[in-house]
Amino acid sequence: MAIITMIFRKMAKNRWLQLNLWLGLTICVALFSSMPLYSHAILQRTLFKELQQLQKDQNVYPGLLRATTSVSGGRSFETTHSLIQKAERYMEDAPRRLGLDSQAFIVSRSTQSFRVLPADASDQEKREMTVSGSFRTVSDLEKRVKIIDGRLPDPKRSDGVYEALVTQKFIIDLKRDLGKELLYTNKDTGDTIRIIPVGIVESKQTTAYDQYNVDSSNSAFFIPFEQFNHDFVDQQGPLKLSVLAWQYSLDYEQMNIDHIETYLAQFKAMTTYFNTRIGIGNVEMPAKNPIATYTEKKDKLNLMLWSLYSPVMFMLAFYLYMAANLIIDRQKTEISVLRSRGASRMQIMSVFLIESVMLGVLALAAGPFIGVYFTKLLGASSGFLEFVQRASLDVALNSLAYRIAAAAVAGSIVLILIPAFLATKVTIVGHKQRMARMTKLSFWHKIGADFILMGISIYMLYRFNNQLTDLKKLALDPTSIQVDPLMFFMPAVFSLGAGLFILRIYPWFIKLVFWIGRKWWTPALYSTLLQISRSSSQYLTIKVFLIMTIATGLFSANAARTINGNMEDRIQYTTGSDIQLSVHWDNDKPPPPPPGAPQAAAPEGDTAAAAPKVVTYTEPSFITMTGLEGVDSAARVFRKDDASFAAGGQNGAATLYGIDTYDFGKVAWMRGGLLQYPLNSYLNLLASNPKAVLVSRSMAKQFKVKTGDTISAKWEGLDSADFIVYGIVDYWPGWSPLPMSGDESDPNVRLPNLIVGQLPYIQNHLALEPYEVWIKLKDGVGSKVIYDDLIKKEIPIENLVDANQLLIRSKNDPFRLAINGVMTLGFVISMLISFFGFLLFWVLTLSSRTLQFGILRAMGISFRQIIGMLLSEQLLTSAAAILFGVVIGNTVSSLFVPLFQLSFNASDQVPPFSIVRQLSDYVQLYSVVGFMLAIGLAVLGVRVSRMKITQALKLGEE
Incomplete structure (x- = not known):
């Protein structure tokens, strides 16, 4: 009990130190526990977004579960009936096994097809009419279909006649009106089935999850569900069953990534169950593909999270060690006294434990x-x-988060106890000797930690750069190379090594400054320079801490900006403008032959290959596109990927662009620095002559084309037209200069070629063919405005690419969310612990120098001079460390940020990868650091002003 009391008293005495240490531990636990929480939450959101996108792209309800089976005819009726009953019970229990609520349940069935004839059919109709149909049913028939003519069937009719619903197409094929009797006669038994269509139906517009498609069942007689079961399922009717189907619409919003294995296992079990049990079975679950990729995404995301968190963890570990070391330094005298009076190391360690x-x-x-x-x-x-005001993540604490948090606490405790363990080795005599030798080299400098860390990081940088070179040469997918997580940790290692190296040299610089001006320095500055030069190891911790904070913060900012900027640039460049769409053009192109149909043969005696038919197109109104709601500018852009050209006696393939130069300049997006001159300068050049064209650098090199040369271009089925080369470009909106495979610097690799000309000249001298419309939206206008207007004006769109939607989808990518989120969090945490670490160090340092300040005040140095001394000390330590951090941070960014190209597909990286630095990040960083220095100096000033000289002098008499 006595030791517990002593511990509480000691903690109360050092409450501010203990509070800082607890703060570091708490942030450490919060950071570690947030990793599994974030991984779980972001994967859950990603799964939900992917299922929503599935519904949007394919018009399929994501919660759909459909089991379909044919009915084999090789079994007895009793056996088949028993199997159907078991399948019914099996499917009724499906939602419980999956753990999802059922929003709708549809059972549909059909019999074999049979030939029907009108009861009043003529002899000719009996010979020529080949209309076949089948009895079909669906549960809750009256709710699933919409009657557009007639009425519902009467299931209680007792004269043996089946009243049925049919589709409009089927009644037309039957060539009879509603109410006319139809007959089916079994040739083997002579049994006759009488059918009367009493209503015409179509699909009913219901909720997204409760729909039954009637249109796919054109040749069917729909009868009530109970009647169908009674006559064809529970009894051996005149017709055999053909297909059975059970369809659930499950609540996909309840899908949880913790139950992914259950969903996949149940899907596999259902597929196995219906495989040849009743007939040929098939199970559909549209959500299967998104959830099947979950495990791979989870592993990749966890690897990325650990990699991204590693620099922040490093900072936290450094903070905890620094805080523990400062606390132990304050208690070293007490520890050494206890050791000198017989206390064992184990007893002292138990107190700190x-x-x-x-x-x-x-x-x-x-x-x-x-x-x-x-x-x-x-x-x-x-x-x-x-x-952004995005829907918050669904976050719930789980056992894994607590297990990881407990492991983090255990590791932190070990880290905290290291300084205490080292301190227990020293006696009171050794402690006083160490206090008198503050100028000796630190342990890190003695073992050459700076050279070791820099050597390791430079070696890893060399390795990663070799991987990057191979990636570019072979145009490989980055997933084909195992990206080492150390790629994210190396910047922190390099920053630490570089910081230690600079701080190895910095004391000598201070000594040089002191020696140069030793005759002119004021007493306050003289004392400061002497203090820093003689106690360099005392300031090492805070300076390394500040260097690491600033360097890591700048690296995080530049890395996140670079990844985001390059992703967005690639989308914008590939799309070319805000929206890129293609409208349907009326034409005389013959319809394609059905699959398996023989190809049309060439006329006999025609030995030459038949020339392809030149299709004639009718151009839709372009003014309609410029008048769409929300459109700021629109441009016609013609692209022919399979064009050919002749230049200098050589032939080649190229992509041919046809543009209206003025309109194109208003809508096109182009990143600065990609072209030798601004884009509009090239457009002005192109506009000066109808025959003028711009060609790609690859074409100029391979075919020796230069400005002023004449080239010809065409595509299949046309005569060529002549053009004059007015300029050479490296990039163009929407066009990739990279080869599909191989290194672009290899002379044997065929690079894509580009020709850009004026659209009117191309249309007049080659052909009028469909072009794309590139649209620039008005400021503040969303895509929905133009979508609604396209629907309102009934414009037939064949293809639409929306850069804004692609950007939104990219921002919701789990890996990009992880990068932005973790780097933002890391930056905030770094600044936070840097602030508390800064205050902790300087307050403790000031407390330990109470005697020194008291003596200076007693010697006549004014309070203003002491503040000036503190200010100069801050400038030469903290401010210098911040400056070093900025230099190291920019160096680390230049060296390591390009490695993030390993996260991109080399064949898609157009425009080329570039480092993005944003001034606002530097402003925020400097603002936080400036605020930290100002607050720290204010706190120090207040403490010095409250210092009592008499107490300091009495302290000196001890």
């Missing part, structure tokens, strides 16, 4: 809940330090 465990338990109690907040903060991030 109990303290650390108490702080760890408190951190474990609060940390996971802060981790939930961190996770929601990550989910709201749409870019680096950018937040």
